[in-house]
Amino acid sequence: MTPISLMKRGIVMTKIGVLALQGAVREHIQSLEACGVEAVAIKRKEELQEVDGLILPGGESTTMRRLIDKYDFMDDLKAFASSGKPMFGTCAGLILLAKNIVGYDEPHLGLMDVTVERNSFGRQVDSFEADLAINGVADNFTAVFIRAPHIVEAGENVEVLSKHNGRIVAAREGQFLGCSFHPELTEDHRLTAYFVKMVEEAKQKQLV
Amino acid sequence: MRTGTDRVKRGMAEMQKGGVIMDVVNAEQAKTAEEAGAVAVMALERVPSDIRAAGGVARMADPTIVEEVMNAVSIPVMAKARIGHIVEARVLEAMGVDYIDESEVLTPADEEFHLNKKEFTVPFVCGCRDLGEAARRIGEGASMLRTKGEPGTGNIVEAVRHIRKVNAQVRKVVSMSEDELMTEAKLLGAPYEVLLEIKRLGRLPVVNFAAGGVATPADAALMMQLGADGVFVGSGIFKSENPAKFARAIVEATTHYQDYELIAELSKGLGTPMKGIEIHTLAPEARMQDRGW
Numbered sequence: 001m002t003p004i005s006l007m008k009r010g011i012v013m014t015k016i017g018v019l020a021l022q023g024a025v026r027e028h029i030q031s032l033e034a035c036g037v038e039a040v041a042i043k044r045k046e047e048l049q050e051v052d053g054l055i056l057p058g059g060e061s062t063t064m065r066r067l068i069d070k071y072d073f074m075d076d077l078k079a080f081a082s083s084g085k086p087m088f089g090t091c092a093g094l095i096l097l098a099k100n101i102v103g104y105d106e107p108h109l110g111l112m113d114v115t116v117e118r119n120s121f122g123r124q125v126d127s128f129e130a131d132l133a134i135n136g137v138a139d140n141f142t143a144v145f146i147r148a149p150h151i152v153e154a155g156e157n158v159e160v161l162s163k164h165n166g167r168i169v170a171a172r173e174g175q176f177l178g179c180s181f182h183p184e185l186t187e188d189h190r191l192t193a194y195f196v197k198m199v200e201e202a203k204q205k206q207l208v
Numbered sequence: 209m210r211t212g213t214d215r216v217k218r219g220m221a222e223m224q225k226g227g228v229i230m231d232v233v234n235a236e237q238a239k240t241a242e243e244a245g246a247v248a249v250m251a252l253e254r255v256p257s258d259i260r261a262a263g264g265v266a267r268m269a270d271p272t273i274v275e276e277v278m279n280a281v282s283i284p285v286m287a288k289a290r291i292g293h294i295v296e297a298r299v300l301e302a303m304g305v306d307y308i309d310e311s312e313v314l315t316p317a318d319e320e321f322h323l324n325k326k327e328f329t330v331p332f333v334c335g336c337r338d339l340g341e342a343a344r345r346i347g348e349g350a351s352m353l354r355t356k357g358e359p360g361t362g363n364i365v366e367a368v369r370h371i372r373k374v375n376a377q378v379r380k381v382v383s384m385s386e387d388e389l390m391t392e393a394k395l396l397g398a399p400y401e402v403l404l405e406i407k408r409l410g411r412l413p414v415v416n417f418a419a420g421g422v423a424t425p426a427d428a429a430l431m432m433q434l435g436a437d438g439v440f441v442g443s444g445i446f447k448s449e450n451p452a453k454f455a456r457a458i459v460e461a462t463t464h465y466q467d468y469e470l471i472a473e474l475s476k477g478l479g480t481p482m483k484g485i486e487i488h489t490l491a492p493e494a495r496m497q498d499r500g501w
Contacts, residue, residue: 022226058223066245124306125329129210146219185219
């Protein structure tokens with residue numbers, strides 16, 4: 001039996017983890033389930049073994065970073081990335097993924113070739129909703145920006161998926177997907193579905 | 209582009225879930241809190257136990273302190289306004305504070321009406337002891353709730369009472385049939401629409417943190433286990449002997465609230481926690497939780 005037909009029969013169900021140290025974990029899990037895959041909250045590094053892809057959710061990046069260090073997640077997250085499994089960072093998750101952060105000497109995971117600026121749209125009173133066009137995903141996506149970062153600079157292999165007022169707010173580099181906003185806060189699951197597809201494609205490649 | 213929508217205001221609180229929000233009175237404490245992994249800080253002139261000790265009228269903090277804290281950290285900064293004090297709230301909003309706590313810890317400015325929080329762009333958090341109170345605050349536009357507990361006592365008993373009560377009442381509403389909800393709304397003193405939303409979602413429509421009496425890592429973990437979305441720690445941290453260590457322990461206990469071996473480790477050698485107050489020894493007028501309507 002081919003891997004694809006195995007998957008279709010539910011024998012190799014796609015499983016996607018959500019890093020559950022802090023932040024909007026429940027919403028991402030619901031969004032993944034709405035896309036028809038199994039979702040797992042990842043609280044311990046050993047649990048990374050079980051999943052085919054990982055979402056780094058919104059929350060406070062400084063808090064998540066502290067807990068990543070405390071629970072010794074750093075090497076395992078990097079190993080997860082080098083195994084080729086897809087990762088999707090939303091808001092604080094994008095900050096964790098980025099290779100460069102404006103005003104900081106060191107990145108967190110430093111995996112995706114982008115430079116991000118934290119809180120770049122201002123404080124909470126400046127947080128907003130806007131309708132975006134996202135390449136290959138939607139031309140009318142309502143995006144919720146909360147004390148959001150944006151991508152100041154993207155490396156040459158990075159595909160810019162969306163801009164808002166000239167600022168890059170969604171991008172993909174191979175197995176890495178990042179966005180400034182919170183797709184998990186709306187009922188629109190199209191961006192999550194895009195990531196699920198990335199995970200399924202990567203999984204098929206590994207099975208072949 | 210739309211600012212101040214429900215999604216933007218409630219979403220901000222969603223991002224704080226699983227985290228600890230710490231009371232601070234200056235930039236140095238704010239940095240200690242951020243370093244320890246706090247998801248936000250509450251900028252105050254005095255922590256609740258000192259407000260309690262000082263007596264008199266407690267008001268919004270001096271804007272200098274709030275500004276100093278805002279400049280010191282990159283995590284969100286909250287500040288307290290008196291119940292019903294429209295101008296204190298507008299001043300904090302104008303300063304760019306990320307969240308306002310319309311708080312019973314301060315002396316109420318209005319003994320009849322809370323703020324109409326829907327009119328503000330900045331989101332609000334409010335205290336509640338039961339679902340009626342929670343739903344009224346949501347009806348007025350609160351984007352986040354917290355238990356009232358009994359602030360500044362270092363005694364968790366009231367916060368436990370409040371989270372249990374709210375969650376039991378939420379479960380009841382969720383299991384009721386829709387034609388029973390109007391009478392339930394009358395009995396609870398809750399807006400009908402909010403109860404409908406709770407029934408539809410199967411939970412409160414906004415996050416509900418624990419507050420008012422959290423004094424140890426085990427207290428924080430207890431509140432998480434009882435269903436709180438996160439924890440506010442007021443007087444506990446910076447009244448302890450080693451605030452940085454204490455703050456880190458509270459953050460970790462909140463993340464791993466069911467890992468009892470870890471909580472045992474975290475609780476070792478933290479020094480004496482704040483002494484605390486037995487609730488029954490408080491005079492009725494000293495009970496902050498009875499403020500709010």
